[in-house]
Amino acid sequence: MNKLKYNSLIVSCQALEDEPLFGPQIMARMALAAQIGGASAIRANSPQDIKAIKRLVDLPLIGLWKRKLEHYQVYITPTFADSRAVLQAGADYVALDCTVRKRPEPLAEIFEKIRDAFPDRGIIADIATLNDAKKVFALRPDYISTTLSGYTEESRTRPKPDLTLIKEIKDLTNIPILAEGNYNDGVQGANALKQGAYAVVIGGAITRPQVITRRIYQEMANNLSVGK
Numbered sequence: 001m002n003k004l005k006y007n008s009l010i011v012s013c014q015a016l017e018d019e020p021l022f023g024p025q026i027m028a029r030m031a032l033a034a035q036i037g038g039a040s041a042i043r044a045n046s047p048q049d050i051k052a053i054k055r056l057v058d059l060p061l062i063g064l065w066k067r068k069l070e071h072y073q074v075y076i077t078p079t080f081a082d083s084r085a086v087l088q089a090g091a092d093y094v095a096l097d098c099t100v101r102k103r104p105e106p107l108a109e110i111f112e113k114i115r116d117a118f119p120d121r122g123i124i125a126d127i128a129t130l131n132d133a134k135k136v137f138a139l140r141p142d143y144i145s146t147t148l149s150g151y152t153e154e155s156r157t158r159p160k161p162d163l164t165l166i167k168e169i170k171d172l173t174n175i176p177i178l179a180e181g182n183y184n185d186g187v188q189g190a191n192a193l194k195q196g197a198y199a200v201v202i203g204g205a206i207t208r209p210q211v212i213t214r215r216i217y218q219e220m221a222n223n224l225s226v227g228k
Contacts, residue, residue, distance in 0.1 A: 002060035002092045004143065007193055008040035010062070010178070012203030013053065016045075020210065024052035031057045031206050043201055047089035054090040062124055063091025073101040076126050076147070080105060080113045087118045095145065098136045099123035099152055111139045124178065128155040133169045144169060145178035145201065161188055163195050170196040184215070 004010065015021040021030065024046075031042045031053045042117035043062040044050050050063045064077045065087035076097035077083050083094045094114065097105060113121055125141035127133045130150035136144065146169075149155045149162035158165065160182035169177050179192030180201035189200040204211040 001137070002041075004060055004093075004176075004178075004199055005040040006198055008199045009038060009189065010041040010043055010201040011037075011039040011206055012043035012180075012201055013207050014043070014045040014203060015040055015064075015208070016066070019208070021208075023050045028052040028056045030089050031059075034206065035059055041200070043095070043203070044091075047085045050086060050089040050091050060092045062093045062095050063087065063089060064126075069104055071102075072104050073152075074099060074103045078104055080110045083110060083114050083161070084117065087114070087121050091121070093122040093124050093142065095124040095126050095147070096141075097148070098141070098144075099128050099132045099148055099154075101152065105125065107136070108139060111141075128152040128174075129158075130165065130168045134172070136218050137173055141175060143144075143178050143198065144173070145180045147180040147201070147210075149176075149181045151181070151185040161192065163191055166192060166195040171227055 002155055013027045014031045015027060027049045035057050040052055041060040042057060044053050045064055045066050065082045065086050066075050067073045067078055067082060069078055074097040077094055086094045123143035124143045124145050125136045126145050126147035133144055146165050149158050149165055150160050166177055166179055176198035178199055178201055179197035183189055183200060183202045184205040192200050
């Protein structure tokens with residue numbers, strides 16, 4: 001397993017089907033640009049993107065597969081079959097939705113199957129709240145990531161980014177924590193590391209041009225409005 005680098009930046013290179021940069025070759029180029037810029041690892045969605053990125057980029061890769069299933073709220077690699085596809089595609093780690101929401105398969109069972117089938121790979125637990133984190137401690141994921149803070153019903157009112165959650169988790173476990181979710185710049189990333197995060201994951205603020213453009217446009221509009 002390629003261990004993630006301490007005090008580093010991990011770049012999430014993802015584009016969904018309705019986004020302009022959707023497609024494995026484009027995401028592979030995005031990952032290469034991130035590597036050139038100093039990223040220590042890549043986070044990627046879908047077996048297709050993972051395969052393309054692994055061919056072009058020599059960095060540890062966190063893989064996941066976003067799939068919305070009827071009757072279930074979890075959508076980040078929700079089943080063992082999804083995990084298997086991600087790891088067979090070449091991911092060094094698989095990220096799982098480890099919130100306490102309703103799921104199609106027991107989380108402990110998925111962990112067990114992954115470790116039996118892929119003993120040389122790692123598991124990252126994506127959580128939204130301290131309660132989510134507490135529930136997953138016993139399963140001993142390789143990392144806990146605050147990915148879903150702000151994106152679940154229980155975490156809607158949490159700060160963005162959720163620096164407090166990092167400290168809350170760190171006070172209770174020695175499992176390393178990845179700061180992820182609504183991080184937009186290096187200052188926020190540095191603050192997360194100061195709070196005790198092992199590394200920082202930033203996605204849309206780096207790899208989604210439409211999100212970056214919207215944010216800058218809104219900042220300009222707000223400042224013009226203030227200046228009137």
